[in-house]
Amino acid sequence: MGGVTARAPGFAAALRAIVRGDVREAEPLARYSTYRIGGPATILLPSGPEDVGIALQAARRAGVPWFALGLGSNLLFPDGGLDALVIRLGKGIDGIESAGEHWRLGAGLPGPLAARRSAEAGWAGLHKFVGVPGTVGGGVYMNAGCHGGEWAEVVTRVLVVDGNGQERWLTRADVPFTYRRSGLDGLVVLEADVTLRAEPRERLAEEVAELFRWRQEGTPFSQPCCGSVFKNPGGPAWKRREGPRTAGQLVEAAGLKGYRVGGAEISSMHANYFVNTGGATAADVRALIDLAQSRVREQFGVALDTEVKLIGTQGEYLHG
Ligand SMILES: Cc1cc2nc3c(=O)[nH]c(=O)nc-3n(C[C@H](O)[C@H](O)[C@H](O)COP(=O)(O)OP(=O)(O)OC[C@H]3O[C@@H](n4cnc5c(N)ncnc54)[C@H](O)[C@@H]3O)c2cc1C
Missing domain, CATH: 3.30.43.10 (Uridine Diphospho-n-acetylenolpyruvylglucosamine Reductase, domain 2)
Known part of the structure; x- marks a missing residue:
C-alpha cells in the first residue's frame, strides 16, 4: 500500500x-x-x-x-x-468492569448505558450523562457534559493509541481538558477509567429518571439532530449582560425558530437544535448555521462558535 x-x-x-x-x-x-x-x-x-x-x-x-x-x-x-x-468504535470495545468506586469502560460503550449501569449499582458521577447520546470515547474526547458536570470530573486515566499504533495510558493530569475539549487530537481513546462516588440507589434512580424526562421534554429527542449546534457564548463580560444569553436564546431572539433550508430546520422546541426533517443535506445544515451566525452577529454583536464538528472530505475539522 x-x-x-x-x-x-x-x-x-x-x-x-x-x-x-x-x-x-x-x-x-x-x-x-x-x-x-x-x-x-x-x-x-x-x-x-x-x-x-x-x-x-x-x-x-x-x-x-x-x-x-x-x-x-x-x-x-x-x-x-x-x-x-x-x-x-462500538461492539468489541464496549466492556464495563467495576471494583468498588473504580470503573473501567470501553470506548465503544454507549455513555447512557454506562450512566445507567453505574447508577443502578449505587455509584454517582456518570449518571448525569444519561441523556448525552454518545460513546464513552466520544464523551472523553469531547469532554461532554451537562447539568454542571463533565467527563473530566470522573476520568482518572485513559488508554489511547496514536497514529503509529502505539498504545499508552494517560493520567487525568496528562489530558488538557477544557470546556467541551480534551486536547486528545491525533489519538484514539480505547478505554477510560473513572472514579465514582457511592450514593443511595433509590436516589440515583430518581435523579436519572428526572434527568431523562427533562431531556425528552426540552429537546427534539425523536428527530435526527446533533444536540447543540453552537457553544454558549462565555466570558465574564458576557455574564453581566442583559437580554438573550445562551446560544439558543440568541438564535430564537433573531427570529429564526422554525426557519428551514431544504430538509433542515431550526427546531421550534429549542433554537440551538437544528433538526433533519427528512432528506436534509450537510449543505442545508451549513446554510442554516451561516444564517444564524450572521443574524446573531448583526443583531446582538455576538459571534457564535459551533459545538457540532463540521467534517471536511479528508476527515479534517472545518471551522464553524
Ligand atoms: C439529542 C442530543 C443531545 C446531546 N446533548 C449533549 C449534552 O447535553 N452535552 C454534550 O456535551 N453533548 C451533547 N450532545 C453531543 C454528543 O452526544 C456528545 O458530544 C458525545 O460525547 C459525542 O459522542 P459520540 O460517540 O457520538 O462521538 P462522535 O460524534 O462519533 O464524535 C465526536 C468527536 O469525538 C471524536 N471521537 C469519537 N470517539 C472517539 C474515540 N474513541 N477516540 C478519539 N476520538 C473520538 C470524533 O473523532 C469526533 O471528533 C448531544 C447530542 C444529541 C444528538
Whole structure:
C-alpha cells in the first residue's frame, strides 16, 4: 500500500487481510450519524481494541487519513462522504468492569448505558450523562457534559493509541481538558477509567429518571439532530449582560425558530437544535448555521462558535 486514498480499490482489501472486524466500502455515513447525513466512506468496525492500532498503522503506511467515530452524535459529515478511513468504535470495545468506586469502560460503550449501569449499582458521577447520546470515547474526547458536570470530573486515566499504533495510558493530569475539549487530537481513546462516588440507589434512580424526562421534554429527542449546534457564548463580560444569553436564546431572539433550508430546520422546541426533517443535506445544515451566525452577529454583536464538528472530505475539522 502507498499513496492511495481510503476509497482506492485495494486499500480496503489490504486492510481486510490484516485486521479483524468488518471493512465496509462505500458505506453511507448517514447510517453512522444521529443527523442521518453524510455520503459514502470506507468504514472499519474493529473486533477489538488491538485492531484499532493495526488499522492506524496500515493507514499511516498507505498515507491515508483516518477518522475515529463513536455514535456520530456530534458530527456533520459532508454530502460527498470521506476520503479518510473511518474507524468506528462500538461492539468489541464496549466492556464495563467495576471494583468498588473504580470503573473501567470501553470506548465503544454507549455513555447512557454506562450512566445507567453505574447508577443502578449505587455509584454517582456518570449518571448525569444519561441523556448525552454518545460513546464513552466520544464523551472523553469531547469532554461532554451537562447539568454542571463533565467527563473530566470522573476520568482518572485513559488508554489511547496514536497514529503509529502505539498504545499508552494517560493520567487525568496528562489530558488538557477544557470546556467541551480534551486536547486528545491525533489519538484514539480505547478505554477510560473513572472514579465514582457511592450514593443511595433509590436516589440515583430518581435523579436519572428526572434527568431523562427533562431531556425528552426540552429537546427534539425523536428527530435526527446533533444536540447543540453552537457553544454558549462565555466570558465574564458576557455574564453581566442583559437580554438573550445562551446560544439558543440568541438564535430564537433573531427570529429564526422554525426557519428551514431544504430538509433542515431550526427546531421550534429549542433554537440551538437544528433538526433533519427528512432528506436534509450537510449543505442545508451549513446554510442554516451561516444564517444564524450572521443574524446573531448583526443583531446582538455576538459571534457564535459551533459545538457540532463540521467534517471536511479528508476527515479534517472545518471551522464553524
Ligand atoms: C439529542 C442530543 C443531545 C446531546 N446533548 C449533549 C449534552 O447535553 N452535552 C454534550 O456535551 N453533548 C451533547 N450532545 C453531543 C454528543 O452526544 C456528545 O458530544 C458525545 O460525547 C459525542 O459522542 P459520540 O460517540 O457520538 O462521538 P462522535 O460524534 O462519533 O464524535 C465526536 C468527536 O469525538 C471524536 N471521537 C469519537 N470517539 C472517539 C474515540 N474513541 N477516540 C478519539 N476520538 C473520538 C470524533 O473523532 C469526533 O471528533 C448531544 C447530542 C444529541 C444528538
